[in-house]
Amino acid sequence: MALRLMTLVVAQDNKDKVQAILDERKVRDCWQEREDGLLLTNLLLNAEQAEPLMDAFSSAFADQDSFKVILVPVEAALPHPEEEDQAPKAELEEEKKAANRVSRDELYEEALSGTKLGRNYLLMVLLSALVAAVGLLRDDIAIIIGAMVIAPLLMPNIALSLATTLGDIKLGKKALWCNAAGLGLGFLLAGAIGFAIKVDPAIPAIAGRTQVALSDLVLALCAGAAGTLAFTAGQAGAVIGVMVAVALMPPLVTAGLLLGSGELALAARAGLLVFTNLVCINLAGVGTFLLQGLGPRHWWQEEKVRKASLRAFAIWVALLLALAAVIGTLL
Template sequence: MALRVIEIVTPREDKEEVAKSLESQRPDEGYVFWATPLDDGESLSFRIVLQVQESEDVLDKLEQLFAWTEKYRIVVYPAEATLPRLDDLSRKEEKDKAAFPEEKTKAHNRISREELYADVLDTTLLSSNYVMLVIFASLVAVIGLMRDNVAIIIGAMVLAPLLGPNVGLSLATTLADSKLSLEALKTLTVGVLLCFVIAAGAGMAFGLEQMNGELAARSVTEYSDIILAIVSGAAGIISFTLGVPTSLVGVMVALSLLPPLTASGLFLGAGLYQEAGGAALLFLTNVICLNLAGVVTFLVQGILPLSWWDKERAKSAIFRSAAIWTVLLAALVALMLFRNRP
């Protein structure tokens, strides 16, 4: 399992209090720590090395213990290895042999809430880089669909940054974070509109002489697409919570958010309104399933706010969000039944 370093910068006069608190928690969490004076002569840096699955519990306890203000600062960063090793197997064996093992919060097999938030925020913020990636991915998707070239379409899927805002929206729901939710919605809306306008413009300018296989595949929605979108969405959320960005490439290809959106714009621009509606239905199905799977997966992974009042707000937001996405999915299924009726 990966390692993390938690660095705490504190005033020098708080050294004894911080050291005592860290020492009291060390037997339960199994970390090592040490203190280093900083150049300003007024501050100390405490560094803690621990397993990544223990980091969230430690960060939560630190926040509760020290009630973070401007005089404290905490930074989390990865570590490749440490010697001597953190011998978790020996600690587990000792606890199993104990006559009265102490109760301990179950370790999360994922990165901490704070680290996850930072990773998701990076992919959720609206920026010039995001806009350029959407433009480039949309142009690549248009070319791939019009040329019926699978390899080019896969390249567009990998380039497209539309997965990030959807994950940000799911995380915002589970954390009851309205600011992140608004940012995710804004970023997703800009990306969707930009891609659709580019594709519609290409459809109007060049038309569609004939229906090829790749375009036809995006003009209909099968029931298997719902299962694929839910499974791929859950896999994408797990990839985020494990801090494994390389896994997201496969998720982007499997979930396929950009091609149906691009196909819908191409069809609309070319005057093929029924096909445009079918491609739009597929895109909406993917988005709804991704967000529904995201909220449920974050909840299963134990992603919740720290304070009890925020947890109560989050539970209410999760229930409302899950209900909304479920109703929308049911409406899409009903629309699919209507469209497929002979």
């Protein structure tokens, strides 16, 4: 069972209010400290308890200047926490929404950190595109997989799915800008290489990324859902397999190389594969987040965000159907 250490900081006169919230829940351990007029409440709890507790604390204390909540993962604790008795029914209903995933706020912070459009991100895009180009031109699968594992474009798309699910415009804009910059930079570099070096479209690694089939839709949807599940479970290692299964950089670089060499029709086919993967990753991401009960913090936002999420989900589905129709005509 994954554990979290949560520290709540509020003014000392809120002790009874804090206790009332905790009395409705069963945490593994709790201890309090007083410092400079502040009450620090430390809680050892299961990962799925974090989200409902943070929501409760936010609703009760968000208007206070001293209010803070700090949440960190716990690698180990001694003595080992014992299995708890059955929790109260109300708490079980709250935890059911966050079952098998980390809290909304942890997901948000992780997604936000993956949308930082800075020098490191741009360098990662350039390096990934360069490695992919070398691997494609040499028809070397090992090198191409190296570019897939770097995968700088995967997290901005997961962040876009999360922003759509939460109705967070700020995160959505950051994710879109990060996506656009990464896709544009990788494509321009590949196009420059294709212009400087005549690319042979018969190279198997390149030719294979100009052939789009309906099975690519299934693969991208499954890989996108698996990647989102791994992300929500906090299993970063499992995302690596998804990077390889539905990588965006190799087909993007293929499109750039072929366009730079004047192979317009083949470049368009490779671009179609890139667009297919983008649509499927986002569609699978939004669908998976919704199925896991992820939503806004406050109840009065739920209806508005739910409608916006379903509208965005419908748009992704429409794009998917359009892609399926286009791919069907190419077969």
